Amino acid sequence: MTRLVICVLLCASAVLGGHEKYEGHQLYRVSGANADIAALEAHLDLLSMTPAARTTSGKLEAVVRLSPEEKAQWLSLFDSKSMTYTKIADNLADILREEEASIQMSRATVKRSGKSMSWDTYYRHDEINDYLDELAATYPELVTVINAGLSYEGRQIKYVRISTTRFENLRKPVIVIDAMVHAREWVTTPVAMYIINQLVVDIVDRSLTEYIDWIIIPLANPDGYEYSIDEDRMWRKTRSKNHEGADECPGVDGNRNFDHYWGTSPSSADPCSIIYEGPSAFSEPEIRIIRSAVLSNLERTALYISLHSYGNMFLYAWGNNATLPANGLILHLAGIRMATAIDELALDKADRYVVGNAAQVLYFTTGTSRDWTRAVGIPLTYTLELPGYEYNFLVPPSYVKQIVTETWAGIAEGAKYVLSTW
Structure with a gap:
C-alpha cells in the first residue's frame, strides 16, 4: 500500500511539472544525408545525432520528436526525401514521468545519507x-x-x-x-x-x-x-525576452x-x-x-x-x-x-x-x-x-x-x- 501511495504522489508531481504537454509525442530515429538532417533542426526538436561512421546505414541519424499534430506532415516529407525512419518511443510524457520518479527517489536516498x-x-x-x-x-x-x-x-x-x-x-x-x-x-x-x-x-x-x-x-x-x-x-535555451517575438518564443540557444x-x-x-x-x-x-x-x-x-x-x-x-x-x-x-x-x-x-x-x-x-x-x-x-x-x-x-x-x-x-x- 505504501508503495502505491508513493507512486501516486510521484506521478502527480510529474504531471504538475508539465509533462502532460508531451502526451502522445513520439520519438523517431531518422536517417539521411547530412544536409537533409541539418535542414530539420530549424523546424524540429532534434534530440541527438549519430555520426554516419557509427550507423549501419552509413548516413547521419537523428532522433526527432513529433507531436500528434505534426506527425503526418513530417513522415510524408521524410518519405519524399527517401529518409528512412523508425519509431522508437510511443509517448514521451511517459518517459519523462519515469525519469522524474527515479530522480525523486534518488534525492530521498541522498537526503537520508546526509551527504x-x-x-x-x-x-x-x-x-x-x-x-x-x-x-x-x-x-x-x-x-x-x-x-x-x-x-x-x-x-x-x-x-x-x-x-x-x-x-x-x-x-x-x-x-x-x-x-x-x-x-x-x-x-x-x-x-x-x-x-x-x-x-x-x-x-x-x-x-x-x-x-x-x-x-x-x-x-x-x-x-x-x-x-x-x-x-x-x-x-534547451535560455529564458531571455530581449528579442522580437520573445513573448511567444522566449530564449536563445x-x-x-x-x-x-x-x-x-x-x-x-x-x-x-x-x-x-x-x-x-x-x-x-x-x-x-x-x-x-x-x-x-x-x-x-x-x-x-x-x-x-x-x-x-x-x-x-x-x-x-x-x-x-x-x-x-x-x-x-x-x-x-x-x-x-x-x-x-x-x-x-x-x-x-x-x-x-x-x-x-x-x-x-x-x-x-x-x-x-x-x-x-x-x-x-x-x-x-x-x-x-x-x-x-x-x-x-x-x-x-x-x-x-x-x-x-x-x-x-x-x-x-x-x-x-x-
Missing part, C-alpha cells in the same frame, strides 16, 4: 552554488568562487578558480570547462562538479592541481535549467550565441527555432559570463571543453565549414587520447567515442563556443558530447556515477597532454 554532494542524483541551482561556497570555505588556499554575474532572471552564476598559486603564476597553463549551456542536458553539471571534486577533495594526481590553473563553470544556464525542472523537461560567424545561418534566425542564435552575438548574460571567464586568462589558456549531452563525441573546429584549423592534427590526436581514456572505463553497451571535425562528423553550425574559443586563440577546444545510452539526455541518476567517473579519466588525460606540451 553534501552525491554522484547518483541531480541538484538544484541553489544547491550547486551552496556547495561551491562550501568548497571555497573548506579549501581557501585552493578554491576561489567567482560571483560572475546574474542570469536574465536574476540568478547568481558562480564558477570556481582552482589554483595552488591563486592564478598569480603566469607560466602555468589554464584549462576552462563549462557545463549546462543547454538546459535539458542535466548530466553535464554533475560531470563538472566531479571534476572539481577530483581536483580539490579526492586528489588522485596532484600534478594536475599543482601545475595547472582551472576555471570551471558548472551551471552556465540556471534559468533554463530551473525551468526544465519545474515547467518543461525538454527546454546559448551555443549559437558566440561571435563566430554569428548571423550567417538562416536556420538560426527564427526566434521560435530551438537553435535561435539571439538578436546579437553575446546577447545573453550567461554567454557573456563564459566570454569573460575565457578572456580573463586567454594568453595562457591551453584547453577549453564545453560539456554537452549526448552522443559520445569529441568535436573540434571548424563547425561553419569542413576545413580544419592549422593545428587540426594536434586537435585530433589530443581528442583521441581523451576519448580512449574514457572508452577504457565505459560500459560494454556504450558507444565508443567519435573524434572529429564538427562539420564533417555532423553538419555545419555557427556561433558555437568551440569555434569562438579556437578563433580567439585557445589551441585545443572541444564540444564534448557525453553518453546517453538508451536514455538520450534523460540520463537516470543511477548512471551519473559511471558517466562522471569515465569522463574525468578523459579530462585528466587531456590535462596530462597539456602538461606534456606546455
Whole structure:
C-alpha cells in the first residue's frame, strides 16, 4: 500500500511539472544525408545525432520528436526525401514521468545519507552554488568562487578558480570547462562538479592541481535549467525576452550565441527555432559570463571543453565549414587520447567515442563556443558530447556515477597532454 501511495504522489508531481504537454509525442530515429538532417533542426526538436561512421546505414541519424499534430506532415516529407525512419518511443510524457520518479527517489536516498554532494542524483541551482561556497570555505588556499554575474532572471552564476598559486603564476597553463549551456542536458553539471571534486577533495594526481590553473563553470544556464525542472523537461535555451517575438518564443540557444560567424545561418534566425542564435552575438548574460571567464586568462589558456549531452563525441573546429584549423592534427590526436581514456572505463553497451571535425562528423553550425574559443586563440577546444545510452539526455541518476567517473579519466588525460606540451 505504501508503495502505491508513493507512486501516486510521484506521478502527480510529474504531471504538475508539465509533462502532460508531451502526451502522445513520439520519438523517431531518422536517417539521411547530412544536409537533409541539418535542414530539420530549424523546424524540429532534434534530440541527438549519430555520426554516419557509427550507423549501419552509413548516413547521419537523428532522433526527432513529433507531436500528434505534426506527425503526418513530417513522415510524408521524410518519405519524399527517401529518409528512412523508425519509431522508437510511443509517448514521451511517459518517459519523462519515469525519469522524474527515479530522480525523486534518488534525492530521498541522498537526503537520508546526509551527504553534501552525491554522484547518483541531480541538484538544484541553489544547491550547486551552496556547495561551491562550501568548497571555497573548506579549501581557501585552493578554491576561489567567482560571483560572475546574474542570469536574465536574476540568478547568481558562480564558477570556481582552482589554483595552488591563486592564478598569480603566469607560466602555468589554464584549462576552462563549462557545463549546462543547454538546459535539458542535466548530466553535464554533475560531470563538472566531479571534476572539481577530483581536483580539490579526492586528489588522485596532484600534478594536475599543482601545475595547472582551472576555471570551471558548472551551471552556465540556471534559468533554463530551473525551468526544465519545474515547467518543461525538454527546454534547451535560455529564458531571455530581449528579442522580437520573445513573448511567444522566449530564449536563445546559448551555443549559437558566440561571435563566430554569428548571423550567417538562416536556420538560426527564427526566434521560435530551438537553435535561435539571439538578436546579437553575446546577447545573453550567461554567454557573456563564459566570454569573460575565457578572456580573463586567454594568453595562457591551453584547453577549453564545453560539456554537452549526448552522443559520445569529441568535436573540434571548424563547425561553419569542413576545413580544419592549422593545428587540426594536434586537435585530433589530443581528442583521441581523451576519448580512449574514457572508452577504457565505459560500459560494454556504450558507444565508443567519435573524434572529429564538427562539420564533417555532423553538419555545419555557427556561433558555437568551440569555434569562438579556437578563433580567439585557445589551441585545443572541444564540444564534448557525453553518453546517453538508451536514455538520450534523460540520463537516470543511477548512471551519473559511471558517466562522471569515465569522463574525468578523459579530462585528466587531456590535462596530462597539456602538461606534456606546455
